[in-house]
Amino acid sequence: MSDLDEAYQLDYFEEEGFHRQECASCGDMFWSRVERETCGEPPCAEYDFIDNPGFDESHSLTEMREAFLSFFEERDHERIEPYPVAANRWRDDVLLTQASIYDFQPLVTSGTTPPPANPLCISQPCIRMQDIDNVGKTGRHTMAFEMMAHHAFNAREDIEDPEQYAYEGEVYWKDETVRYCDELFEEMGANLDEIVYIEDPWVGGGNAGPAIEVIYRGAELATLVFMSMEQDPDGEYEMKDGNRYSPMDTYIVDTGYGLERWTWMSQGTPTVYEAVYPDMIAFLKDNAGIELTDEEERIVHEAAKLAGRMDIDEAEDIEAERDTIAAEVGVEVAEMRELMAPLEDIYAIADHCRTLAYMLGDGIVPSNVGTGYLARMVLRRTKRLVDGVGVDAPLDELVDMQAERLDYENRDTIRDIVRTEVEKYRETLDRGGRRVRQLADEYAEKGEPIPTAELVELYDSHGIQPDMVEEIAAEKGVSVDVPDDFYAVVAQRHGGDDTATEESQMPYEDRLAELPETDRLYYEDQQRTEFEAVVLEVFDRDDGDFDVVLDQTMFYPEGGGQPPDQGTLSTDDVSAEVTDVQQYGDVIVHTCDDDPGKGEFVRGQVDATRRQRLMQHHTATHIVIHSARQVLGEHVRQAGAQKGTDSARIDISHYESVSREEVKEIERLANDIVQDNIAVTQEWPDRNEAEERYGFDLYQGGIPAGEQIRLITVGDDVQACGGTHVARTGDIGAVKLLNTERIQDGVIRLTFAAGNAAIEATQRTEDALTEAADILDVAPDAVPETAERFFDEWKARGKEIEQLKEQLAEARASGGGDSEKVDVGEATAVLQRIDADMDELRAQANAIVEQGNIAVLGSGLDGAQFVVSVPDGVDVDAGEVVGELAGHVGGGGGGPPDFAQGGGPDADALDDALDDAPEILRTVANV
RNA sequence: GGGCCCAUAGCUCAGCGGGAGAGCGCCGCCUUUGCAAGGCGGAGGCCCUGGGUUCAAAUCCCAGUGGGUCCA
Numbered sequence: 001m002s003d004l005d006e007a008y009q010l011d012y013f014e015e016e017g018f019h020r021q022e023c024a025s026c027g028d029m030f031w032s033r034v035e036r037e038t039c040g041e042p043p044c045a046e047y048d049f050i051d052n053p054g055f056d057e058s059h060s061l062t063e064m065r066e067a068f069l070s071f072f073e074e075r076d077h078e079r080i081e082p083y084p085v086a087a088n089r090w091r092d093d094v095l096l097t098q099a100s101i102y103d104f105q106p107l108v109t110s111g112t113t114p115p116p117a118n119p120l121c122i123s124q125p126c127i128r129m130q131d132i133d134n135v136g137k138t139g140r141h142t143m144a145f146e147m148m149a150h151h152a153f154n155a156r157e158d159i160e161d162p163e164q165y166a167y168e169g170e171v172y173w174k175d176e177t178v179r180y181c182d183e184l185f186e187e188m189g190a191n192l193d194e195i196v197y198i199e200d201p202w203v204g205g206g207n208a209g210p211a212i213e214v215i216y217r218g219a220e221l222a223t224l225v226f227m228s229m230e231q232d233p234d235g236e237y238e239m240k241d242g243n244r245y246s247p248m249d250t251y252i253v254d255t256g257y258g259l260e261r262w263t264w265m266s267q268g269t270p271t272v273y274e275a276v277y278p279d280m281i282a283f284l285k286d287n288a289g290i291e292l293t294d295e296e297e298r299i300v301h302e303a304a305k306l307a308g309r310m311d312i313d314e315a316e317d318i319e320a321e322r323d324t325i326a327a328e329v330g331v332e333v334a335e336m337r338e339l340m341a342p343l344e345d346i347y348a349i350a351d352h353c354r355t356l357a358y359m360l361g362d363g364i365v366p367s368n369v370g371t372g373y374l375a376r377m378v379l380r381r382t383k384r385l386v387d388g389v390g391v392d393a394p395l396d397e398l399v400d401m402q403a404e405r406l407d408y409e410n411r412d413t414i415r416d417i418v419r420t421e422v423e424k425y426r427e428t429l430d431r432g433g434r435r436v437r438q439l440a441d442e443y444a445e446k447g448e449p450i451p452t453a454e455l456v457e458l459y460d461s462h463g464i465q466p467d468m469v470e471e472i473a474a475e476k477g478v479s480v481d482v483p484d485d486f487y488a489v490v491a492q493r494h495g496g497d498d499t500a501t502e503e504s505q506m507p508y509e510d511r512l513a514e515l516p517e518t519d520r521l522y523y524e525d526q527q528r529t530e531f532e533a534v535v536l537e538v539f540d541r542d543d544g545d546f547d548v549v550l551d552q553t554m555f556y557p558e559g560g561g562q563p564p565d566q567g568t569l570s571t572d573d574v575s576a577e578v579t580d581v582q583q584y585g586d587v588i589v590h591t592c593d594d595d596p597g598k599g600e601f602v603r604g605q606v607d608a609t610r611r612q613r614l615m616q617h618h619t620a621t622h623i624v625i626h627s628a629r630q631v632l633g634e635h636v637r638q639a640g641a642q643k644g645t646d647s648a649r650i651d652i653s654h655y656e657s658v659s660r661e662e663v664k665e666i667e668r669l670a671n672d673i674v675q676d677n678i679a680v681t682q683e684w685p686d687r688n689e690a691e692e693r694y695g696f697d698l699y700q701g702g703i704p705a706g707e708q709i710r711l712i713t714v715g716d717d718v719q720a721c722g723g724t725h726v727a728r729t730g731d732i733g734a735v736k737l738l739n740t741e742r743i744q745d746g747v748i749r750l751t752f753a754a755g756n757a758a759i760e761a762t763q764r765t766e767d768a769l770t771e772a773a774d775i776l777d778v779a780p781d782a783v784p785e786t787a788e789r790f791f792d793e794w795k796a797r798g799k800e801i802e803q804l805k806e807q808l809a810e811a812r813a814s815g816g817g818d819s820e821k822v823d824v825g826e827a828t829a830v831l832q833r834i835d836a837d838m839d840e841l842r843a844q845a846n847a848i849v850e851q852g853n854i855a856v857l858g859s860g861l862d863g864a865q866f867v868v869s870v871p872d873g874v875d876v877d878a879g880e881v882v883g884e885l886a887g888h889v890g891g892g893g894g895g896p897p898d899f900a901q902g903g904g905p906d907a908d909a910l911d912d913a914l915d916d917a918p919e920i921l922r923t924v925a926n927v
Numbered sequence: 928g929g930g931c932c933c934a935u936a937g938c939u940c941a942g943c944g945g946g947a948g949a950g951c952g953c954c955g956c957c958u959u960u961g962c963a964a965g966g967c968g969g970a971g972g973c974c975c976u977g978g979g980u981u982c983a984a985a986u987c988c989c990a991g992u993g994g995g996u997c998c999a
Binding site for chain 1: 928929930931932933939940944945946972973981982983992993994995996997998999
């Protein structure tokens with residue numbers, strides 16, 4: 001086992017006369033030009049730049065960003081445009097971009113794909129939700145920030161096959177990285193003697209390496225990471241996460257310079273927020289009516305300087321820390337808190353609005369899943385803060401202030417989304433409020449506190465925070481039992497570890513890996529369906545079929561939501577049906593019902609009709625999503641797709657349900673594109689060029705690996721896509737939207753058909769309409785009107801029948817009919833058999849009871865059924881009587897004492913049962 | 928991707944195996960100088976859809992649809 005100590009023995013440190021020292025407070029090892037007590041990072045030291053800027057000139061955010069980027073441009077770094085904050089658009093292991101290196105994981109860092117430039121510099125917007133509780137309070141934490149960075153991607157040359165990686169050789173490594181850092185500080189006018197480089201090995205995402213934290217005047221301004229190791233159980237280095245790591249073939253300079261911190265350092269304002277969004281803070285303060293006296297200003301100012309110590313993760317007890325700070329400033333804790341709280345909220349609002357602007361601007365749609373859920377949480381939290389602190393500007397306006405500053409072009413959509421979402425939240429709160437009030441009333445009556453179980457239910461199922469329950473309950477004078485570990489209780493309720501989805505294993509993976517790459521003929525000519533090939537290998541499958549590998553193929557393997565081709569492979573002797581085609585690595589495997597024979601020449605024939613339909617649907621998918629973007633907005637993005645031969649579906653991100661009008665508009669636009677008969681073209685450009693030219697919207701269906709990517713262009717629409725397409729849009733024939741459904745909040749599924757399938761789908765719909773029209777005996781276009789009339793009449797008749805039944809019952813009750821009267825003690829019972837349904841029996845019984853008599857009615861209409869009803873004041877339990885009667889017909893029954901129903905399957909025994917009724921009545925009445 | 932909750936009158940909801948209810952709103956009449964309010968009467972329900980269990984389902988079970996919510 002060895003540690004990384006020697007990794008920090010840089011020539012640069014020696015040349016510049018740095019000393020390695022140990023922090024007297026935290027014990028960390030650090031390097032600096034002059035001897036010092038501590039490492040200089042809070043809590044070992046305090047901020048030393050507030051009111052005392054650490055740089056020569058005050059910079060705005062924009063100026064600082066430009067200063068950084070041009071500094072590195074002058075030193076041969078290429079400036080790269082930032083990536084979206086929604087990192088799940090290019091990788092599936094994370095939701096949000098949390099660092100600049102995220103842009104290059106995993107394909108670039110692993111050496112599979114070349115970086116867009118090498119070396120490069122960038123200022124990458126990032127969002128870190130884990131800092132959410134610190135925002136506003138510590139004076140330095142923001143949820144949204146820009147990580148300025150320079151990166152260099154190096155690959156070792158002393159390995160067997162240096163060319164296996166997408167980049168070769170060393171650009172630069174540790175010494176240069178630290179030197180750049182020093183030079184940047186120097187250029188900004190910092191005092192180099194005050195800079196501290198702390199040794200702080202880095203671990204994350206399966207990689208690790210030595211790293212350096214750069215501290216200046218109490219603030220961590222940069223982190224220099226030298227990513228050079230990967231997780232390896234046999235590795236020689238054990239890192240702080242307890243895992244072992246070994247060196248890897250690529251090694252990468254990964255730096256992070258916090259734009260906000262640098263801006264703050266240049267201004268020396270009490271908090272980072274005032275340096276970063278001075279206008280918005282001023283607006284919010286003014287709007288919330290916050291005005292401070294000079295003395296109050298002094299307190300806030302002093303407290304802000306010391307607030308650096310507060311970090312919910314690090315300070316052991318944030319309240320204790322507040323006590324200390326208050327004492328040092330010379331005020332009561334309560335007074336300080338009262339003064340600080342609204343300011344903290346305002347800082348948080350500004351930051352959260354920026355977070356929202358990033359999220360929504362980059363196309364995240366609020367939802368109950370994924371990044372959309374995070375956006376919803378941030379928005380709701382922000383709304384609560386805004387209301388709490390008394391800012392009365394609409395939230396969409398506040399978010400727009402940031403969106404404008406960030407130069408987003410889709411500001412109208414962003415505002416629309418915020419408005420929609422605020423309204424949804426209001427409805428949730430309304431619903432929740434009613435629910436809680438009702439519950440509070442209930443427990444107020446019982447005189448009990450609202451139990452934890454109810455609280456968990458309210459939160460988990462209805463999204464009502466416990467503090468809201470407490471507030472409302474207090475109005476009703478009910479206490480609430482909120483346990484300290486409330487969120488743990490909620491988490492427990494979810495329980496269960498998710499079962500990992502098992503990847504289907506290829507039984508002969510090793511042998512497949514040795515086979516050469518299959519030549520993909522379907523890309524050379526997408527319209528051709530015949531080809532010849534040599535059988536390279538045949539595997540016997542467990543199910544009796546055969547997996548056939550060819551040197552080249554026209555068969556499209558399943559991928560990108562497009563099902564595999566089918567068809568035949570034939571030799572002179574054998575004709576094998578191809579039922580499935582899959583791709584494993586670079587090798588395409590055809591599953592066949594017969595063995596064509598290894599080494600044989602085969603003629604391949606792809607099922608042309610099937611292929612044609614799949615291609616029509618695939619190209620139509622591109623057209624529909626393009627049309628949907630035109631109609632619904634630029635935020636529309638593919639969230640999944642499946643093509644078929646009869647229909648296809650795409651799931652798109654959108655924040656409200658799609659109206660019938662919008663559906664028609666999308667359909668019309670799509671068919672315009674079809675009628676324009678535009679050529680559908682494919683090309684294989686360099687991926688970085690393609691990204692630069694078209695941006696990230698290329699990747700609607702996932703991100704492909706490799707140096708070249710395949711682009712499909714349909715008019716204005718360009719997408720990275722591996723599927724097969726028709727030659728011209730006119731080949732699609734027609735596009736028909738069949739259905740829209742909301743599969744989750746923020747995701748709409750559009751189902752549609754193309755070509756003949758569109759005609760067939762239309763015919764099915766028309767068949768249904770025609771059939772309905774035939775039944776109603778009207779013309780198809782009169783169906784809605786007629787159906788409405790019929791429905792109205794049907795309801796009117798129902799009511800009429802109801803009334804007639806009541807009249808009939810009254811008539812029967814007074815007219816006698818074939819009824820029998822029996823004395824039961826003081827009372828008289830009317831026994832009657834009328835073969836009618838339950839409704840009629842009930843009406844009849846009511847009529848008899850109104851005359852003061854007991855009703856015992858039987859019906860043989862559907863099995864045997866009884867209704868027994870007893871007037872007020874007569875001591876006979878109807879339920880018991882029915883129970884006895886029903887026993888005779890093999891069933892059961894019951895009900896309240898004054899009205900009971902029952903029955904049984906044996907209708908033949910009905911009359912016998914009624915004959916026994918007098919005796920049953922007398923027994924039950926006990927007379 | 929997973930968990931939980933909900934669907935009954937125009938609105939908000941109660942009922943949770945036996946007769947479909949309340950409050951608000953609506954219509955009419957009464958009281959009142961008028962308004963606010965009050966009294967009396969009335970209209971208004973495919974109890975989300977489809978299966979199942981049961982003598983009997985708004986109610987229990989299953990599936991679907993629509994909505995809400997929490998978590999990863």
